[in-house]
Every structure is written in C-alpha cells, then in structure tokens.
Amino acid sequence: MSDRRPRSLRWLWQCLLWGGYTALSAAMTAAFMGHSSGGYFISIMLGLGLLVSSEALRWLVLHRGWLSRSLFALLWRMAVAIGILAALIQVVVIVSLNLGLTQGWLQLTGSDFTVWALLAYWFNTMMPLWLWAAGWLSLQAIRRSRQSELLRLRAEAERSQLEFAALRARLNPHFVFNGLNNLRALINEDTERARQMVTQLSNTLRHALGHSTAEMVTLAEELAVVQDYLAIEAVHFEQRLRVEEQIEAEALTALLPPMSLQLLVENAIKHGIALQPQGGTLQIQGGLIDGRLWLAVRNPGRLDRSG
Structure with a gap:
C-alpha cells in the first residue's frame, strides 16, 4: 500500500x-x-x-x-x-x-x-x-x-547513542555503587576522608564524562584519574589493595586513548585483587621505547586455563 x-x-x-x-x-x-x-x-x-x-x-x-x-x-x-x-x-x-x-x-x-x-x-x-x-x-x-x-x-543520533553506550560502559555501575556505599559509611566515621572521597569520585566521573568524545589524553592526566580511582577502591578493599607505580618521567606527556589505563586497572582489580582473600599488590609500570609508550599492569591473579 x-x-x-x-x-x-x-x-x-x-x-x-x-x-x-x-x-x-x-x-x-x-x-x-x-x-x-x-x-x-x-x-x-x-x-x-x-x-x-x-x-x-x-x-x-x-x-x-x-x-x-x-x-x-x-x-x-x-x-x-x-x-x-x-x-x-x-x-x-x-x-x-x-x-x-x-x-x-x-x-x-x-x-x-x-x-x-x-x-x-x-x-x-x-x-x-x-x-x-x-x-x-x-x-x-x-x-x-x-x-x-x-x-x-540519523547518523548524529546513532553516534550519540554509541557515545552514550560507551559512556555507560566506562562508568562501572559496581564501582559507583560501592563508592557511594563506602562514602555513606565514611560520613559518620571520618568526615575529612569522606570529603576527599567525594572529590576523588567527582574527578573520576568528570574524567569519564569530559573525555567521552576526546580522542587522546596525556599519561599524566590518565594517571591522575587512576590514582583517584585507586583511592576510592582502597576504601573498599582496605589493606587488601596495595599499589606500586613505576612510571618514567618522560612518558608522562605521551598520549593514549582516554580511560584505557583505568580499564586495565579495573580489570586487574576485578580479576586479581578481588579474587584473592589476602588481596595483593597492583603494579603499574610505564615508559618509552623508541619514542613509543608502553604500559604494564600486573596483579597477583592466575589465569584459569580450564575453560
């Protein structure tokens, strides 16, 4: 018809x-x-x-x-x-x-x-x-x-939907939920630390929102957000989470996709630290080789080869 x-x-x-x-x-x-x-x-x-x-x-x-x-x-x-x-x-x-x-x-x-x-x-x-x-x-x-x-x-609408989906993927709901719960507990116990956690959480969310359309950021900017993220996770894991950073100074101005290092750190905690009763040490390393940035994130977890 x-x-x-x-x-x-x-x-x-x-x-x-x-x-x-x-x-x-x-x-x-x-x-x-x-x-x-x-x-x-x-x-x-x-x-x-x-x-x-x-x-x-x-x-x-x-x-x-x-x-x-x-x-x-x-x-x-x-x-x-x-x-x-x-x-x-x-x-x-x-x-x-x-x-x-x-x-x-x-x-x-x-x-x-x-x-x-x-x-x-x-x-x-x-x-x-x-x-x-x-x-x-x-x-x-x-x-x-x-x-x-x-x-x-239509293309702009589809692009906006993809950006929104990518943004939702970047904002780990479990991280936000745990962070808010820990913040609520800290408000009554340690107001100064709770105030710091609010700042760290807002920095993490601002980075995810502000760089949702950015193509590249410096390693220094990415590390600042990762440090805020780790500080929030430290409230949740307490003594089970220990962090070691070994970053060469000349690598701090190198460019990388936004949230890329944070995703590595999130996965390292999720599949390593969180699964160990005693926790472990998270190692973040980075530097330049022939002018190219390299990064390594290590955790105490083991790869399950049974699947």
Whole structure:
C-alpha cells in the first residue's frame, strides 16, 4: 500500500497537469483555427504524448543514474532525450492526423506542414517538456536535500547513542555503587576522608564524562584519574589493595586513548585483587621505547586455563 499510494498520487498529478495543458491547447486552437475535429485531435494527441514522454524522462533520469552525474552531463542528456521525444510525438501526431484526414474521420483547416512549420511544432512540443523537467528536477533536488539532511540527523543520533553506550560502559555501575556505599559509611566515621572521597569520585566521573568524545589524553592526566580511582577502591578493599607505580618521567606527556589505563586497572582489580582473600599488590609500570609508550599492569591473579 505504501508504494501504490505515491504512485497513484503521481499519476493523478500527471493527468491533471497534462489534462490542463490539453484543455488550454484545445481552447487556443479553437480561438485561432476555429472549431475543427482535427485541431482537437492534435491537442489530445499532444497531451497524451507529453504525458508518456514525461514518464519516459522520469524513468531515464531515475534508472540510468542521471541525477548522480554533473549538471552539464545531466543537461545535455536531458536535451537529447527531450529532442528525441518531441520529434517522436510530432511523428505520431502527423501520421495519425494524415490518416484521419485521408479517411475522412477528421477535418482541419489552415494546416501547414512546411519545414519551418514542422520545426516550430517541434520546438513548441519541447517547451512544455523542458518546463516539466525543470519543475520535476527541482522537486527531486529538494527531496534529495531533505533525505541527506535526514540521513545526517540519523547518523548524529546513532553516534550519540554509541557515545552514550560507551559512556555507560566506562562508568562501572559496581564501582559507583560501592563508592557511594563506602562514602555513606565514611560520613559518620571520618568526615575529612569522606570529603576527599567525594572529590576523588567527582574527578573520576568528570574524567569519564569530559573525555567521552576526546580522542587522546596525556599519561599524566590518565594517571591522575587512576590514582583517584585507586583511592576510592582502597576504601573498599582496605589493606587488601596495595599499589606500586613505576612510571618514567618522560612518558608522562605521551598520549593514549582516554580511560584505557583505568580499564586495565579495573580489570586487574576485578580479576586479581578481588579474587584473592589476602588481596595483593597492583603494579603499574610505564615508559618509552623508541619514542613509543608502553604500559604494564600486573596483579597477583592466575589465569584459569580450564575453560
């Protein structure tokens, strides 16, 4: 139903357009040539020919990929097609008119079929086709512009959804939940430490939010967030979490994707420290080799090879 409705609507507009042209042509013929069956026949045949030709032009443009070509290539193809279609219309009109006149079916007065008259008829047939083509191509340009804008908006919406999904993945819900629970416990026990934890938690969340679209950050910036993150986790794990950092000073200005080191640290705690009853030491190492950054995060966990 969705395909039939636009098609039937298009045919309705086409019939109304060329029907109106036929009626206007017949009225002008009657005004200048008098009432004659031949004159009305010419107007009707021209209207039908223009209707069929406009549909043929539409098919050529859409199915031959003319809209994807340059403006010059489109125009000269349209000129050739319109010229040929107008000539075919004139041939059909003249042949059928002569047949009707010779058989006595039609009467026509003042007909002139000289070379110059035929050229004038041909030109007059091309003009409505050119006007139709200009209007139709303008509508196509507007439609393609709207479709491009719609595709752009959809792409932006999909990108926003992906960014939101990535942001949700970065904000570990268990970390936030544990951090808030520990913060609630510290408020009554150690207000100064609770105040520090609020700052550390806000720094961690601000980093995740602020760098959700950033491409690269320095290692120093990433380490600052990791240290805040580890300070929050230390409240949860207490003495079970010990941290050792061995970072070369010249590596601090090196660039890396945001949250990349923190994800390594999170996994090291989740799959190492958290699984050990006695906890363990988390080692963070980094430096430069031939100008390239290297990082290592070690935990006391063991790789389960049974799976």
